[in-house]
Amino acid sequence: MCPGKEKGLSIALKDLAKNHVHRLRPYIPGKPIEILERQLGVKNALKFASNENPLGPSPLALKALRESNHLLNRYPDSSSYFLREKLAERFGFPMGQFIVGNGTTQLIELICHVFLGPGDEAVIADPSFLMYPICIELMGAKAVMVPLKDYRHDLPAMAKALSPRTKIVFICNPNNPSGTIVTKPEVREFFSKVPEHVVVVFDEAYHEYVEHKEYPDAMEYLREGRLVIVLRTFSKVYALAGLRVGYGVASEEMISLLNAVSIPFTATCLGQVAALASLNDEKQIARSLKVNSEGMQFLSDKFSRMGLGIVESYANFMAVDLKTDARELSAELERKALIIRAVGLGLPASFARITVGTQRENERLVEGLKEVLRGKKRKKEERRVR
Numbered sequence: 001m002c003p004g005k006e007k008g009l010s011i012a013l014k015d016l017a018k019n020h021v022h023r024l025r026p027y028i029p030g031k032p033i034e035i036l037e038r039q040l041g042v043k044n045a046l047k048f049a050s051n052e053n054p055l056g057p058s059p060l061a062l063k064a065l066r067e068s069n070h071l072l073n074r075y076p077d078s079s080s081y082f083l084r085e086k087l088a089e090r091f092g093f094p095m096g097q098f099i100v101g102n103g104t105t106q107l108i109e110l111i112c113h114v115f116l117g118p119g120d121e122a123v124i125a126d127p128s129f130l131m132y133p134i135c136i137e138l139m140g141a142k143a144v145m146v147p148l149k150d151y152r153h154d155l156p157a158m159a160k161a162l163s164p165r166t167k168i169v170f171i172c173n174p175n176n177p178s179g180t181i182v183t184k185p186e187v188r189e190f191f192s193k194v195p196e197h198v199v200v201v202f203d204e205a206y207h208e209y210v211e212h213k214e215y216p217d218a219m220e221y222l223r224e225g226r227l228v229i230v231l232r233t234f235s236k237v238y239a240l241a242g243l244r245v246g247y248g249v250a251s252e253e254m255i256s257l258l259n260a261v262s263i264p265f266t267a268t269c270l271g272q273v274a275a276l277a278s279l280n281d282e283k284q285i286a287r288s289l290k291v292n293s294e295g296m297q298f299l300s301d302k303f304s305r306m307g308l309g310i311v312e313s314y315a316n317f318m319a320v321d322l323k324t325d326a327r328e329l330s331a332e333l334e335r336k337a338l339i340i341r342a343v344g345l346g347l348p349a350s351f352a353r354i355t356v357g358t359q360r361e362n363e364r365l366v367e368g369l370k371e372v373l374r375g376k377k378r379k380k381e382e383r384r385v386r
């Protein structure tokens with residue numbers, strides 16, 4: 001068989017695919033715990049790589065899940081009626097202004113589907129959430145990348161990057177992977193320069209974690225009648241990443257367009273049931289926020305004392321300058337059953353993104369990191385002696 005050719009085909013399969021498809025770069029997720037445990041033959045791996053909530057879901061969500069097994073032979077309610085009803089009541093918009101999807105990730109794809117084709121552009125920060133360029137390029141459109149400034153969105157530069165071909169701007173607030181935010185006055189200034197036909201998407205996956213007076217709630221811009229879409233998720237503080245539920249809020253007309261390009265049944269029945277129940281558990285959210293802010297403080301102190309560089313974060317993770325090859329260091333940490341994220345984020349090569357764990361988890365991470373860094377220093381000295 002010729003390399004690059006399927007058996008029996010006289011042409012390479014990739015030449016049959018649409019033009020832009022073989023240029024797509026896949027998303028590189030954090031390594032799942034069970035995969036590392038299988039590789040190492042251990043049972044106690046810890047993951048700090050995907051910004052998951054280490055406390056796990058609300059007990060109310062777990063109870064609702066146990067009581068929902070009888071639903072499994074039925075298709076889910078494709079409209080997510082009860083979840084949207086609850087969200088409508090919570091945020092004060094009509095139900096028709098909500099869409100529920102298979103994670104926020106799916107909603108990002110739907111937005112690109114509606115607005116982008118070859119010749120179109122979308123403006124994004126660099127680095128930011130990697131699903132944006134992936135979904136933009138999936139449509140054959142161009143991702144216009146505007147470098148962060150001091151690890152923050154450079155909104156004036158993003159405004160300058162708008163062209164007549166720009167259809168969408170993505171603002172990730174807080175930004176993944178840097179953890180930084182843009183403020184209300186900065187967004188106001190930005191809106192004054194954005195033409196009215198450009199859709200501004202606020203990805204607020206970490207919204208619930210932010211404590212800052214000037215942090216905007218993008219739903220306010222929607223109330224003012226601006227052309228914005230607000231994205232939130234049940235994957236982060238609500239701790240339901242495995243069930244894939246995210247939601248978007250926008251005008252009813254926008255929601256109809258997004259629904260028009262979606263396949264049905266993207267939000268599963270268990271996902272809907274668990275999301276609905278977790279919205280009733282304020283206590284679990286409060287506990288999660290407390291564990292996160294204490295853990296963030298603990299890790300920041302330890303990392304600073306170890307001479308590492310940290311970017312001040314408002315979310316449940318932080319970008320850390322490990323002052324050495326981060327990919328190598330993360331491979332060594334994996335041998336100690338500790339997973340951090342050093343690849344596929346667009347950060348400089350000495351940076352990793354580390355999710356805040358529980359106190360015990362954080363302590364184990366700091367110990368592991370110290371051991372690995374000590375080992376590296378020892379090796380360096382040995383080399384110098386020789």
Ligand SMILES: *Cc1c(COP(=O)(O)O)cnc(C)c1O
Nearest residue numbers: 103104105129176205233235246
């Ligand atoms: C985690 C994350 C999401 C959520 O993705 P889901 O598909 O809902 O799990 C969205 N945006 C950003 C920036 C994220 O980091």
